[in-house]
Amino acid sequence: MKKFINHVDQVLHESLSGLQAAHADILTVHFDPTFVRRTAPRPGKVALISGGGTGHEPLHAGFVGKGMLDAACTGQVFTSPTPDQMLAAAESVHTGAGVLFIVKNYAGDSMNFQMASEMLDIENAIVMVNDDVAVQNSTHTTGRRGVAGTLVVEKIVGAAAETGLDLAQCKAVGDRVNRATASMGVAFTSCTVPAAGRATFDIDDDEMEFGVGIHGEPGRRREPVRPAQAIVDELLDCILTDLNPAPGANVLLHVNGFGATPLMELYLLHHCAGKTLAARGVNVVRSLVGNYTTALDMAGASLTVTLMDPELLQLWDAPVRTASLNWS
Amino acid sequence: MKKFINHVDQVLHESLSGLQAAHADILTVHFDPTFVRRTAPRPGKVALISGGGTGHEPLHAGFVGKGMLDAACTGQVFTSPTPDQMLAAAESVHTGAGVLFIVKNYAGDSMNFQMASEMLDIENAIVMVNDDVAVQNSTHTTGRRGVAGTLVVEKIVGAAAETGLDLAQCKAVGDRVNRATASMGVAFTSCTVPAAGRATFDIDDDEMEFGVGIHGEPGRRREPVRPAQAIVDELLDCILTDLNPAPGANVLLHVNGFGATPLMELYLLHHCAGKTLAARGVNVVRSLVGNYTTALDMAGASLTVTLMDPELLQLWDAPVRTASLNWS
Amino acid sequence: MNTQDILQSIAAVQVSILRHEPDIEALDRAIGDGDHFINVRRGCEVMAELSPSLQGLTPADALNRIGMKLLSTIGGASGPLISSFFLSMAATLKGAAEPDRRQFAAAFVAGVDAIKSRGKADLGEKTMLDTLIPVARLLVRLNEEGASLADLCVAAKQEATQGMLATRDMVATKGRAHFLGERAIGHIDPGSKSCEVAIHAVCDLMTHR
Amino acid sequence: MNTQDILQSIAAVQVSILRHEPDIEALDRAIGDGDHFINVRRGCEVMAELSPSLQGLTPADALNRIGMKLLSTIGGASGPLISSFFLSMAATLKGAAEPDRRQFAAAFVAGVDAIKSRGKADLGEKTMLDTLIPVARLLVRLNEEGASLADLCVAAKQEATQGMLATRDMVATKGRAHFLGERAIGHIDPGSKSCEVAIHAVCDLMTHR
């Protein structure tokens, strides 16, 4: 394992210190317990708090700021943060309108945020994001994972909160975006967790993991690499089967890199996806291409599609000013 | 080699098509000859044109737009574009105030842009960027390479052109920023050029290439990996020896990832660099951290320092609206 | 079972977990995300740090402090589960200065129940519960039957190992391994393994001293 | 040397370059950026495409068309250099419908001079010029001495190979390899190799038909 680190135990602290130094105009990092907060939360606004294991940067800390999150709780690499972090973050950023937790649906995140929600003395609610269609739902399982669609939920709920919607309304928007969002990805290589010091999984030089999770968890199956268009077509098949868009539906297309895949390939995927969506009568009205929900240094990418309506479009377009998502 | 491609010969065309589709509000891609242009160039402004081999995305096409480039000429992967592209781009975006070419100092880029400059019927000049201090200058060589500092030159000259400076003034600003900028990087892994299908160089599991170039070219030496702080200190030593900042100097610190290095590590590098610069009496007044000048899927990073004065600071802070650099 | 026993158990578990690093680590890499060993080690380290300050507390208070500390330290899926176990044991033992084996068994059962309800999981879902539930049942039964401490420890160790091994043939329906579907078959659940290691460590401590 | 000879030479060079893919490719991977073979192949392919449309043109016009096409096709460092070679040959041969060997040699020298001035380089800098300059000098000398075509071809091939091999021990001062400093020693320059391959192909064509 070759990484830019001094000591494995210091990675998170030093990395967050760098984040703080580079974006002092936007965010403040709090240690013990650890969370990243918007430097100037807006009074009277519902406080949005997300978080999760680190290793997915810029998600979530890179999305703290005006128009998006008020705080992000950062766990160890790929390990959910703990309730004390969530409680401290909530105390720190809430301004009287309640707290909305945005949580990726993994056992760890879900249980830790659930405990924080129970322990917190402030009115609060949880939006559970479960956009990954790779693993089919069934009544007996934990359900689908929350992956790159989380960014879309955070952006849109962030904009909704800025317009002054109350806690219940913000939660309703979040749940609605989540239902309108589906994602699926594929990995070419494993990632390497710094503390583990070796690749999470082994994969052959001509294989890909189809339906991979953002921690390098296995997906639907291991299979030989195929041309980009064939990969895109199957990903979109799964996504559109889930979303079942009406003919002429408007969508946001988010091509997300897992870390080690060059932007050149991500744009190529966007091109392939655009062709297929057009052929299936779906209009791409907004796009986001880049490494946003990563899995450390994993090579691969996911596609996310969100069905957009005029309200969601307006919220997506609303100004945002964070370390990693910025427009006006 | 595992990549998202359909056919090796189609990579650039399909990727640029995706870029176009994802950013139709900002840029337009022209094929045969190939260049990416700002959809709405500003009349009366000096036209800024950069370009180079692809594989460094988002550089340069991701920086086309208001406040930065008017056009980017894209070559094959790691191969300079050709004069016909530069001539066509110049014809397409110039609005009467002349054309300024911003060129990274590599033999190929330099000769192709030089030929275009000679063949072009429009008043034009070249800013040659050579910020890489890894390879020492000598009178008999091609000189230092242009690397991640190119972004800084493009951003600042882009802002200068928007304020209405003329061609000679824009060139002067560009030359000044270039002189005030020094960079150096280190690689942990090789990159893989799609058409080559295999790693450009071999490197052991515990080695790094110190002073690497953005095409995976060798730097000063191959040596065992060291802790992040030690790497940063030596990079900054080389950089500060070159820049020789006055005590209390204000600088921009740009931590650039080469592609496969997670953002977490880049922020960690920023933290280490901030500490060292502070100890050496240098003030970091602006920061930029991310994958901006990449070498396909190479793991590694570079540090860039630019000596800032009030004029350069104002130009750096000026609004920019491109696919990959966006603030207001 | 007094506070001293608890502190010695903590120390024994830490040693044993560290000794099983390769197995535990490999299991979570195979069907999870590779961090289970690190999470559990982090929990052990913080318990060891906490240990001196727990001297002199009642077992309930000591277990409560452990539970709260683990809750804010481990994270992941195992964090809330393991800390719920300690917090619930603490609640059950409230007021008992030196709980007897029957009280301890009841507390263990309450701890396992807390994991079940926090994780919304039960036997046969390929989780740590496949180690813990059988052991909890055994403790109650053998205590009722008046078994000796030595016999009880031997039986508990066997039961833990058997429960852990049984996860090998299961499809997971909870935790990360459930994303694998059929592909998880053939791999032991990492949480069931670390619990088995912990139970063995405590049982060995109880018998060999 | 008429236009037909030029078109046959192009075809022969393409075949030979393709056959040397592994060597050329490896050389640029060792001390460059790994694309030299791809660049040269792209140039060969576009010349082959262009070839039919050049039938019937004067040598000068054909070479000019080739030069312009290569200029907009190859890119990289080799693109402007190789196309300058053809453009300059074309300028020198202007007006000559069927240039003789002496005229051809003069054009070759002019082409090499164009590379020198475009690349601001000369002999001994570990570039394609280390193949080309000695061959250019040889052509002039042997033509003056009245050597037979066959002798001239044999000598040119030897000279090209010797020039190419000489780059192995050089430190580069131009092109990407100069970034390597001393580390480039022991590696042949990729551009000198592809030029050697091209010269051999043309010489073989001239002698074996």
Ligand SMILES: Nc1ncnc2c1ncn2[C@@H]1O[C@H](COP(=O)(O)OP(=O)(O)O)[C@@H](O)[C@H]1O
């Ligand atoms: N819902 C659940 N109920 C009981 N145990 C669970 C549940 N979810 C996960 N586990 C246990 O947690 C273990 C994984 O823990 P760990 O690797 O530390 O956390 P994470 O899965 O968040 O990375 C699994 O092996 C399993 O035994």
Ligand SMILES: Nc1ncnc2c1ncn2[C@@H]1O[C@H](COP(=O)(O)OP(=O)(O)O)[C@@H](O)[C@H]1O
């Ligand atoms: N200034 C120069 N003068 C002469 N030849 C040069 C010069 N710079 C580079 N070359 C030649 O070009 C070759 C590299 O070509 P190529 O790999 O196609 O371009 P690039 O270096 O841009 O990737 C070198 O091996 C060398 O022979």
Ligand SMILES: [Mg+2]
């Ligand atoms: Mg985990």
Ligand SMILES: [Mg+2]
């Ligand atoms: Mg090149």
Ligand SMILES: [Mg+2]
């Ligand atoms: Mg785990």
Ligand SMILES: [Mg+2]
């Ligand atoms: Mg090359």
